[in-house]
Structures are given as C-alpha cells and as structure tokens.
Amino acid sequence: MKIRIKPMAIKQALIAMSVSIALAGCAGNSTNNSTGNQVAAEKMTQLAESKKIQELTENYFNESMAFNPIYSTFVGETKYNDQFDEPLTEAVFAKRLAFEKKYLASVNTIDSSKLSGQDLLSYEVFKRDLEVGIREFGLPEHLMPISQFGGVHSYFAMLGSGSSAQPFNTAQDYRNFMKRSVGFSAYMDSVITTMQEGIKKGVVHPKPIIEKLIPQLSAHVVDDVSKSVFYGPVAALEDNENISEDEKAKLKSEYIAVIKQVIIPAYAKVAKFVAGEYLQNGRDTVGLSALPNGKKWYEYRIETNTTLPLTAEEIHEFGKQEVARILSEMIKVKETVGFEGDLPAFFEFLRTDDQFYFDSKQGIIDGYTEVKEKINERLPLLFEVFPKADYVVKPVEAYREASEAGASYMPPAPDGSRPGIFYINTRDLKGQPKFSLETLSIHEAAPGHHFQIAIQQEVESLPKFRKFGGYTVFAEGWALYAESLGKELGLFTDPYMWYGRLSDEQLRAMRLVVDTGLHAFGWTREEAIAYMLANSSMAKSDVVAEVERYISIGGQALAYKIGQRHIRMLRNKASAALGDKFDVRKFHTQVLIDGALPMPILEAKIDRWIESQKS
Known part of the structure; x- marks a missing residue:
C-alpha cells in the first residue's frame, strides 16, 4: 500500500520534468518553452512543499520521543527504554510549550495549496493538532x-x-x-x-x-x-x-x-x-463545571474528544433521543422472546437469570475465543483490507481488574513481535453477559479496534506521527460503527444477541446524556447512576464503574456515538452520491487506510474520494 510520495517517486518526477523541458526546447517554440518552464517550476514548488511537510512531521515525531520515553516504548522505539518522563515542573511545561510553538511556526510557512494526497492530510492533521494541543497548556489538566x-x-x-x-x-x-x-x-x-x-x-x-x-x-x-x-x-x-x-x-x-x-x-x-x-x-462535587474555569475546560474536552464544533446542549439532546429510540427497539426484543412483564422487569430478568451468564472466568475467555473465529469467517463480506497481525483474548490482570472497564484492546507490537490483546475483565461474572459476546468482540477486536489500529500501524508509508497517533472520536466511533455492521455480517440472528448489540449502543447513548449531565448541567453521581439503571439492564457494579469513569475523564465518553454518527453519515452520503458504483468494501478501505483522522478532515477526504469514483 504505497500511499506517501517516496524519494524514488520524487526522483522519477524530476526525470519526467527534465524530459518534458528538453522536448519543449527541441520544438523551438518560445511560447511552448515558456509554458513548459512554468509547469516545471510549479512541479518543483509542489515537490519542495511536499518534502517540507514530510521532513517536518518526521522530525517532530523523533524529537518528541525524548519528551515521551514511555510512549516511545509503546510504539516500538527503543532508544529511550531506560528513561522515564521528566518530572512535572513549570520548567518542563514551558519547554514542551516552546517545542509545540516552534513546530507550529514551521508548519505555517508551508503553502498547503501546493500539497495533495497524503501530504495534504499530514499538513491538515499536524497543524490542527498543534493548535489544539497548545491551547491545553492554558488549562489545569496537569494538576490531576x-x-x-x-x-x-x-x-x-x-x-x-x-x-x-x-x-x-x-x-x-x-x-x-x-x-x-x-x-x-x-x-x-x-x-x-x-x-x-x-x-x-x-x-x-x-x-x-x-x-x-x-x-x-x-x-x-x-x-x-x-x-x-x-x-x-x-x-x-x-x-x-x-x-x-x-x-x-x-x-x-x-x-x-x-x-x-x-x-x-x-x-x-x-x-x-x-x-x-x-x-x-x-x-x-463531581463535574468539571464545578472547578475554576470549568465550563471552558469542558468545552475544550468536547472539542478534543469529538473534533467537531458541538455544544453540551446539542449532545445532551441527541443522547436523550437515542436512548428513547433504543428503548423502543428493546421492547421489540422483549416481545419477540415472549417475555410477559414490562421493560424494567425484562431488564431485571436479564440481569439476574443464570442462563445469561458464565459460571467461570475461563468460560468467559473461551466464549470470546469461539466468537472470534465465527466473526473472522464473515469479514470478507464487507472488507478488502485486513491487518497482518492477529489478536488474542486475555483476562485483565488481577492487580487492575477492580477498577478497569469490562473490556479493552491493546494494539500489537509495531514490529509484529506481539499480537493485539483483547482484554476481558472477568472479575464480576455478572458483568459479562453471554448476550454481549458478538457485539463486544466486534467492537474491541475485529473489525473494530483491532482492524483500525493494527492497519494504521501496518501502513508502511504513513508518517510516524499518524501511524502511532489517534483520535478518540475516530477510534471509538469506528468501533461502534463496526458493531452496527453485525447484521450485514450475518450475526445477531439470536434475539438475545441482538439485545446485546442494543444494550451496547444504549450504553454509548446514555454516555452522551450522563457525561454532559455531570460536567455541564450539575448532575450528581447518584443521579447519573439512577439514570443508567433506569434505562438499561446493566449490573449496578458496572453502572457505578462507568459513571466514575465519566467523572474521572470527562468528555471521553462522548466520542463513541458522535463518531459512529459521523462515519455512518459519510457512508450514506457516499452511497447516495455513487448509487450502483458504491462498494462498501472500498468505502471501509478509505476510512481505514490513512489512519485516524479528525472528523472534518475525514469528511473532506471522503468527499474527494466520492468525486474520484464518479469519474
């Protein structure tokens, strides 16, 4: 997958221009000569700007490793394996801020009108990230x-x-x-x-x-x-x-x-x-709004976690609409399986009946391992690009299981020495219902996080700052969008498995309501817990863990549904514009092949792809 212009491509372009200039000279026509020279000059300028953005982002990544030796180890850079991040001091913060500002000044000297393809994406992503990151230095994030x-x-x-x-x-x-x-x-x-x-x-x-x-x-x-x-x-x-x-x-x-x-x-x-x-x-108090300058702080969290110009009010309202819609779908499942009580009684039935839960920790791991093979068989229906790295299913280690989420994903080693890891928290058997097997596996592993992150790491020509970078709204939005592909993959045929999909999406919809409620509208921890218990079949222990997560990292939970909505919107736009020419496999390739992107930059890229497919 050759994406970025490489030195050899630059050399070939220069040779082609030389031939073009020579031929123009042989023609003996002064007008043609002038035109040829102008074209050659324009191409030389484009190549120069292309080289500048490539070198700038590469230098930034390499220099930033000295600031982030732990991150360096995680992305497979071994130079700083004996070092730890510098202690938290004002001098260190000032040095890092100066570093970011230096590179922003440099990127602002590049003429983006001369860039295209990967170079244009890199310019747009790099400039945006620097601008947003610099603003964080004005907030007291470091105090916690x-x-x-x-x-x-x-x-x-x-x-x-x-x-x-x-x-x-x-x-x-x-x-x-x-x-x-x-x-x-x-x-x-x-x-x-x-x-x-x-x-x-x-x-x-x-x-x-x-x-x-x-x-x-x-x-x-x-x-x-x-x-x-x-x-x-x-x-x-x-x-x-x-x-x-x-x-x-x-x-x-x-x-x-x-x-x-x-x-x-x-x-x-x-x-x-x-x-x-x-x-x-x-x-x-629990919300960011209760802290000094908290309203501005939460607005910044919304921006960084969604990459979109959204307000807490509109996110809160969208969340409530989605919660209501999903509840109506859950009622249909209740009716399909013949449960005679009301929806709260159905929730209680799902929370407590032994048929929906494993009787051992190993049983949970075995269940997800079996589902892995089932899903893998179906992936070619919707995908044409696959990660080289595999993933394994493992329980969360005992020392961190008490406060970890129900599931998580760790990317494979960049050098291929270690597979990706799909972690399952087996501490609470009632926290891992059988009806979540298919949807949770899709989200955390394939074609969710494992596909998105592993493919991003494996694209050889992707600049390092993008290969190992990311956006919550892209990563989590993709994973939740991937869940929505379940029926297209021939999954969710069991009504309880479909309920598991709805339950997972309901969690993400409730997050929009609860996160904004806590950090923008003064909700208490207890109000948030009560809201989630009333609108889902989640175990109380899981609800408490979720609410405390939103309190701790306000804004992060907004990324899932917002990202899913935007990717689905882009798919619908492409399908409507291309009609019979639309191929969902090629659309998925376009979303994944350039790594994680902010939503506005992804949208502009998909718009360009749509136009290219029309012709």
Whole structure:
C-alpha cells in the first residue's frame, strides 16, 4: 500500500520534468518553452512543499520521543527504554510549550495549496493538532495527573510486569528497566507536589474517584517481593536462554533490590499521600463545571474528544433521543422472546437469570475465543483490507481488574513481535453477559479496534506521527460503527444477541446524556447512576464503574456515538452520491487506510474520494 510520495517517486518526477523541458526546447517554440518552464517550476514548488511537510512531521515525531520515553516504548522505539518522563515542573511545561510553538511556526510557512494526497492530510492533521494541543497548556489538566482510570502508576506496572511493551530479553533490557525505575520514582515525587498545588488551587478529584485510586496504588506495596507484579521479569529469568547463569544471578539480586528500594517505596509514598492529605481535601462535587474555569475546560474536552464544533446542549439532546429510540427497539426484543412483564422487569430478568451468564472466568475467555473465529469467517463480506497481525483474548490482570472497564484492546507490537490483546475483565461474572459476546468482540477486536489500529500501524508509508497517533472520536466511533455492521455480517440472528448489540449502543447513548449531565448541567453521581439503571439492564457494579469513569475523564465518553454518527453519515452520503458504483468494501478501505483522522478532515477526504469514483 504505497500511499506517501517516496524519494524514488520524487526522483522519477524530476526525470519526467527534465524530459518534458528538453522536448519543449527541441520544438523551438518560445511560447511552448515558456509554458513548459512554468509547469516545471510549479512541479518543483509542489515537490519542495511536499518534502517540507514530510521532513517536518518526521522530525517532530523523533524529537518528541525524548519528551515521551514511555510512549516511545509503546510504539516500538527503543532508544529511550531506560528513561522515564521528566518530572512535572513549570520548567518542563514551558519547554514542551516552546517545542509545540516552534513546530507550529514551521508548519505555517508551508503553502498547503501546493500539497495533495497524503501530504495534504499530514499538513491538515499536524497543524490542527498543534493548535489544539497548545491551547491545553492554558488549562489545569496537569494538576490531576493520575486517576483511577489512568496515569503513570498504571502504565508503569504494565511495563514492569513483563507482559507489555517493555522488552526483557537481554541483560541490558533488565538494566534499562532498573534505570527507568529510578526515573519513575522521581516522577512520582512530582505527582505529589503537583497534586498539592492542585489542592491549593481547588483543582482536585472528587472523593469517590480518590477512593478508587487508593487500592490501585497500595496493590503494589507488598512485603513479599515475589508477590509484586514487578517480579514477573525476575521469574522469567530462569527460562531466558540469552543470559548466562552467572549474569542471571547478578541481575536477579540487583532487580529485586530495585523493586524493594525504589519501586515499592515510590508507590507507598503516593498511596500514603492520596489516602491521607489528598482524600481529606477531595471535593464533594463531581463535574468539571464545578472547578475554576470549568465550563471552558469542558468545552475544550468536547472539542478534543469529538473534533467537531458541538455544544453540551446539542449532545445532551441527541443522547436523550437515542436512548428513547433504543428503548423502543428493546421492547421489540422483549416481545419477540415472549417475555410477559414490562421493560424494567425484562431488564431485571436479564440481569439476574443464570442462563445469561458464565459460571467461570475461563468460560468467559473461551466464549470470546469461539466468537472470534465465527466473526473472522464473515469479514470478507464487507472488507478488502485486513491487518497482518492477529489478536488474542486475555483476562485483565488481577492487580487492575477492580477498577478497569469490562473490556479493552491493546494494539500489537509495531514490529509484529506481539499480537493485539483483547482484554476481558472477568472479575464480576455478572458483568459479562453471554448476550454481549458478538457485539463486544466486534467492537474491541475485529473489525473494530483491532482492524483500525493494527492497519494504521501496518501502513508502511504513513508518517510516524499518524501511524502511532489517534483520535478518540475516530477510534471509538469506528468501533461502534463496526458493531452496527453485525447484521450485514450475518450475526445477531439470536434475539438475545441482538439485545446485546442494543444494550451496547444504549450504553454509548446514555454516555452522551450522563457525561454532559455531570460536567455541564450539575448532575450528581447518584443521579447519573439512577439514570443508567433506569434505562438499561446493566449490573449496578458496572453502572457505578462507568459513571466514575465519566467523572474521572470527562468528555471521553462522548466520542463513541458522535463518531459512529459521523462515519455512518459519510457512508450514506457516499452511497447516495455513487448509487450502483458504491462498494462498501472500498468505502471501509478509505476510512481505514490513512489512519485516524479528525472528523472534518475525514469528511473532506471522503468527499474527494466520492468525486474520484464518479469519474
């Protein structure tokens, strides 16, 4: 899939122009000569601008890795595997802001009218991202650096477990992580300092969020080092054939010392602070609007998570309309299966009847593994491009299952050394109903997140900043749109499986109402929980986890339905414009093949594709 103009293509274009100029000269016509020179000059200008955007984005990506060594490891860049992100200080923020502004000034020197294809997309995406990112520096996002739904405390544990992106193949790999651990400890000290600043400025997490954060931190404070998740690489040493026995003994001793003397104390210090001083100063309100400059802050979250000019009011109203529509579809399912009670009674039946739930954690994993094969057989009906990487189904690790979502996806290693991972949270058997098997698998794996992210990583000529970048509205919008393809794939033939699809979409519709309710309209945590219980068959434990997620990362939950709606709108537009020429497989290729894009840029790209298909 050759997408971007490569150096060889540039060379060929230059040769072609040289031939064109020579032929024009032989003709001896001054007018033709002049015209030929003008065309050649124009092409040279286009090539120059093309080279500028390619070099600029490549340099930006490479330079940004020094600012983001953890991210660097996750995308397969190994240069910074022994480093951790710099501590949170004003000097670091100022340096990063200057970095972003430097590149914005550079991209503004490029004449975008001379760009086309991948170069135009890169210019549009790069310029927009810089402008939006720079505005974030005016908001106090950094004052709440960790939460129960994410932060370095979670990412570091994933790396240190030996089951994620951090390599543990050689002795140097082990020493890299030991050195990185020292950087982690320094960063965690800055987390405390920054959160103390947040207390002074009144920018703190709500108390329910803080209470969920405490066990995530204290889980890593253990007396028996062999019980630590960070002991995983030590246990793996025994089977490592790349390291000599003498070196293994030395590494084991040094590594255990780092766990005891660096990693555990870092977690213990932050856990103590969060459970004490921070919890005491936690707030009773839950929405961003209750914080200083909170209305503007939430508007920014809406923009970054949807990439569209939407207001909280219109999103809230769209959500309520969708909730009502989906409820009417659920009533039809109730009637189809012959349930005689009302809809709330049907919800209770679905929540509690044993026939809808697995009797073991392994049963859940086996169920999703079987569905994987069923779905894979049908994908050629709607797709012509497939990821090379496979994915596996795994349970969420015990140390993070208490506060993780019901399911999630981790992309494959960029070098193909590790497949994608479809994580299922098996902590609560009633949180994983059998009727969600098909729709959840579609969303998190194929053709949802796995297709979108793996294909994006595998397009060789895609600039790195796009290959490893993303937009929530694109990723989650695509995954929810993928769910809507179930019937076209021959799935959802069982009415309960169709109910599972409706239940999943209802969750995303309720998110629009609840997220805006919490952060723009003053809803309480309890009001949000009551609303979701009244409009779905979700288990209360799942509802509580969802609501606390929306409180913690306001705006993120808006991306799903908004993205799905926009992609569906683009498909309908293309189908109406092309008629018999419309091929849904080619449309899906166009959506996926250039990686994640902001919705307005995706729309402009699809409009150009529609025009090209007409001719």
